[in-house]
Amino acid sequence: MNEPVLVVGAGPVGLTMALALKHRGVEVRIVDKAAARTDKSKALVLWPRTLEMLDMQGCVQPFVNAGTKAVGARILAQKNVLVHIRLDTVRGAYPYALMIPQSDTERLLEEQLALIGVHVERRVELVSFVDNGDDITAVLRHADGHDETVTSPYLAGCDGAHSTTRHTLAAQFEGDTLPSGWMLADVELDGEISQDELTICWTPDGVLLFVPIKGTRFRVIADVGLTPAVDASPLTLEEVQTLLDLRGPSGLRAHDPVWMSRFRINERKVRDYRQGRVFLCGDAAHVHSPAGGQGMNTGMQDAFNLAWKLAMVWHGQASPALLDSYSPERSAIGDQVLRNAGRLTKVAILRNPILQKIRNLAVGVLGRVPKVRQRMVDQLAEMDLHYRNSSLTVTPQGAARHPAPGERAPDVPLAAGSGGASRLHDVLATGKFAALSVAAAAVNVPDALQSIATAAGAGADQYYEAGYVYLIRPDAYVAMSTKSDNAAAIISALERLAAGA
Ligand SMILES: Cc1cc2nc3c(=O)[nH]c(=O)nc-3n(C[C@H](O)[C@H](O)[C@H](O)COP(=O)(O)OP(=O)(O)OC[C@H]3O[C@@H](n4cnc5c(N)ncnc54)[C@H](O)[C@@H]3O)c2cc1C
Structure with missing residues (x-):
């Protein structure tokens, strides 16, 4: 497969998609019908999980430098503080909300993309496409009115709430x-x-x-x-x-x-984020209340989820069946984000004085419980997102409980000899799985699987259980874990992934 993947739309999600694909050696073409980037501040916040993902593309620092850090949030009612949460309790490298206007986020993403040789083709509009089964034929209209027909193995529709891709697929925006x-x-x-x-x-x-x-x-x-x-x-x-x-x-x-x-x-949301060789990402797939500030962040994480899978398939390292997991995984997250944002909005705009009193009382009491506050923080920071129910997640008997299969894999320092990397997320940044042994013997990854997985070792750590081997996905979620004397199960899981079994 050597034709470029076609990314439609150069908003934050399309730019992230192109960046994450190219970072993994996939050729991409990114087009946008607009003449210029947005100059609007729209989405103002990058949450810790998104920053962690940008870190794994090797480009978080310019964002951190350009933004300002918000370290908490308060809910007030009649000048009384009902809840005060602090983001410094986030268990990760970025314990804050990075305040940065969307116009700057897009500028920085585009600059990062240019550094690796990809330039957005502006005033180029997707007008139609056909999925031929083996590839996509798409028609792109240029600024001078001429139509170009292109062939691409996959199309990533990141073309926003009024998505041409979604309309062409006739996917309901329910x-x-x-x-x-x-x-x-x-x-x-x-x-x-x-x-x-x-x-x-x-x-x-x-x-x-x-x-x-x-x-x-x-x-x-x-x-x-x-x-x-x-x-x-x-x-x-x-x-x-x-x-x-x-x-x-x-x-x-x-x-x-x-x-x-x-x-x-x-x-609104589509049910299926994928039809054949066409994928929907970001606002093209889901839009919701700005409460919680999750829209753009969720879209960027759609892109991170899809990019490593597309890259493995594009390089011929994994079966196309790997792509089947994109829609169920991200659609479940989309449902969750819609639900949470909707609830937050409804609670905030209550007008009935009795219900307001009950709300304020309940939130005031709950807001004093540290565990509840931590849950709020983890939800906002998107550290609680998980793929526990995904077909890619394997939960054998005796799997480790921390982190459990499907949950986020926190970064940890690695022992020498872990593929030259000093931290877990550096291994994942290469686009490969990590077979992480924690206070246990290293996993022997066979030559045939070296292109998709690297063995890594860590000492006993607060986040991981000693004596276990974890298979960590390239987007830093645990795919499975097992006692270290059963490391063969990790190799079998990788073999199944490569073969599409
Ligand atoms: C006021 C406001 C506040 C917000 N606050 C937050 C927040 O705090 N946190 C948060 O996470 N989110 C927030 N959001 C949501 C956030 O702005 C969107 O989720 C985000 O812009 C979606 O990015 P996207 O790349 O999916 O789509 P878009 O940003 O809409 O980009 C789509 C791109 O596709 C291009 N395009 C469309 N059709 C075609 C075509 N046929 N061919 C080629 N190109 C095409 C468009 O020109 C556009 O550049 C806010 C939104 C608004 C309006």
């Missing part, structure tokens, strides 16, 4: 538009408000959210009650100030807006 109206304003704020934490005010009139961007610049988001349709009139600074005065901490003054908008929330 769900609803919520009846409540919202406003968003990126403004400068004078007054007392935390610059390194998210502040959420639950008030009798609705919710008001402050997201720090940089210094005194904030995103202010508020619900404005039930509206039959989006109010088409432009949002004014006066309206924003009125909401601040009504719902916010006292003494805040908004000025110098850079972006103000009204919006409604869509909660």
